[in-house]
Amino acid sequence: MSTEKASSSENIVSQKYDRCLADLLVKAGVGFSVGVVASVIAFRRRTWPIALSTGFGMGAAYADCDRSFNPARVSGTRIISQTEESK
Numbered sequence: 716m717s718t719e720k721a722s723s724s725e726n727i728v729s730q731k732y733d734r735c736l737a738d739l740l741v742k743a744g745v746g747f748s749v750g751v752v753a754s755v756i757a758f759r760r761r762t763w764p765i766a767l768s769t770g771f772g773m774g775a776a777y778a779d780c781d782r783s784f785n786p787a788r789v790s791g792t793r794i795i796s797q798t799e800e801s802k
Contacts, residue, residue, distance in 0.1 A: 735780035739773060746772025 750768035758764050782789050 731780075731783050735776070735783065738779055739776040742772035742776040743769055744772070746770070 746768040747765060750765035753768065754760055754762070754764040786792060787794050
């Protein structure tokens with residue numbers, strides 16, 4: 716007897732924010748890890764590879780979050796209005 720309730724808009728937005736925050740932590744963490752490894756192996760323990768790769772991870776997470784909140788920014792997607800559907 717599972718009945719599905721309609722999700723309120725607040726719940727939908729909070730789920731999107733939660734996904735964005737989790738994505739940010741994962742991608743920034745992966746970028747940080749890659750930066751540390753690159754810094755130790757290739758760049759004689761400089762700090763700029765860590766900052767650069769962490770920034771790449773944060774930028775990728777921001778782009779994914781932007782796409783989840785604004786689906787019109789996804790390339791190849793077209794938003795069809797009500798007037799276009801009835802034609």
